[in-house]
Amino acid sequence: MKPRILQIVVISIALLGPTTARAQKTDDYLFNDSHFHLTNYIQEGISIRDFLKIMGNKAGRVALFGIPLQQQWSYRVDENRGPTYYLNSDAPLYYYSFTDAWIAMSYKSLSKDEQARFDPMITGFNPTDMYAADHIRRVLTTFPGVFTGIGEFSIHKEFVSAKIAGEVASLQDQALDRLIDFATEVGLVVLIHNDVDVPFAKPGVEPAYAAQMKALFKRHPNTTFIWAHIGVGRIIRPVKDQVAIVEEIINDPQLRNVHFDISWDEVAKYIVATPESTKNAAAIVNKYPDRFLFGTDEVAPPNQEKYLKVYNQYEPFWKLLTPEASEKVRKRNYERVFDEARRKVRSWEAANVAPRASSMAN
Numbered sequence: 001m002k003p004r005i006l007q008i009v010v011i012s013i014a015l016l017g018p019t020t021a022r023a024q025k026t027d028d029y030l031f032n033d034s035h036f037h038l039t040n041y042i043q044e045g046i047s048i049r050d051f052l053k054i055m056g057n058k059a060g061r062v063a064l065f066g067i068p069l070q071q072q073w074s075y076r077v078d079e080n081r082g083p084t085y086y087l088n089s090d091a092p093l094y095y096y097s098f099t100d101a102w103i104a105m106s107y108k109s110l111s112k113d114e115q116a117r118f119d120p121m122i123t124g125f126n127p128t129d130m131y132a133a134d135h136i137r138r139v140l141t142t143f144p145g146v147f148t149g150i151g152e153f154s155i156h157k158e159f160v161s162a163k164i165a166g167e168v169a170s171l172q173d174q175a176l177d178r179l180i181d182f183a184t185e186v187g188l189v190v191l192i193h194n195d196v197d198v199p200f201a202k203p204g205v206e207p208a209y210a211a212q213m214k215a216l217f218k219r220h221p222n223t224t225f226i227w228a229h230i231g232v233g234r235i236i237r238p239v240k241d242q243v244a245i246v247e248e249i250i251n252d253p254q255l256r257n258v259h260f261d262i263s264w265d266e267v268a269k270y271i272v273a274t275p276e277s278t279k280n281a282a283a284i285v286n287k288y289p290d291r292f293l294f295g296t297d298e299v300a301p302p303n304q305e306k307y308l309k310v311y312n313q314y315e316p317f318w319k320l321l322t323p324e325a326s327e328k329v330r331k332r333n334y335e336r337v338f339d340e341a342r343r344k345v346r347s348w349e350a351a352n353v354a355p356r357a358s359s360m361a362n
């Protein structure tokens, strides 16, 4: 037992010490990005080295993931027109687990200093499958020292959920609870995409998924959640009581671990739509500055200008934030949430994953 304990201590020091120290110096950057896709719906994208150049001195740290879904190219449906986006084709999407290996290998190709700027996320699981938790465990075991969270994964997402081959996902599925329980045991951040309502909902009717989403959060009070896009979609506009839904979650002492990301140009579009909408959004963020994170939701951007689009789109909104709120939303909340997750996941790995070298020697 003794050498194993010593190994754990040595690994913990090696993994936690320098990484944490390095991870804290993001003062010179404009923002940390809590939501970024290196690859697209056909698993193509930019190299992580090119992305580092694009981040440049603008983005400090980035939560890094691919996309867990692959758009099938069905010759029967699309003949020689290979679709590159889910709206380009009637052929289905399917879960593509290899994305996790792709992200892990990209991360591992970097130097330690470069790695410190990324928080890779596991996404390649089917959230309707009771075995999804086992996939997450397998990824952590195969690539220890790499991942900080899971997601972005989607349960109800306009135009996407219905296209995925197999059973449609549900917030009330025990498979989802099982995988979140496991993520919580490990300490992984859970970045979940779920629209607050269905497309083309009847006016005046309660948003379809608000209550189910809150119930999910309640079932997992110790999980660090980030609700992507505050539940808004391309056509799922912020519902009338969106502010009330958000405030109810924020003010619930059992839901202190629920955060919201304001990523995606569609969300920015709603927030800065009018001076009044900008003012309303800034008021709620100024009131609860610890609960919102900036993210871009860019997918494999070809250059820095494209990558900074959402950040620049928010210009009128940034101007209305207090200096404290602006700093927290752009940088500090990311550091707090992801640093804590890194620490927890590394210590879970130290206790649960046999070191490679020793298993090879045995």
Ligand SMILES: [Zn+2]
Pocket (backbone or CB within 6 Å): 035, 037, 152, 297
């Ligand atoms: Zn996204």
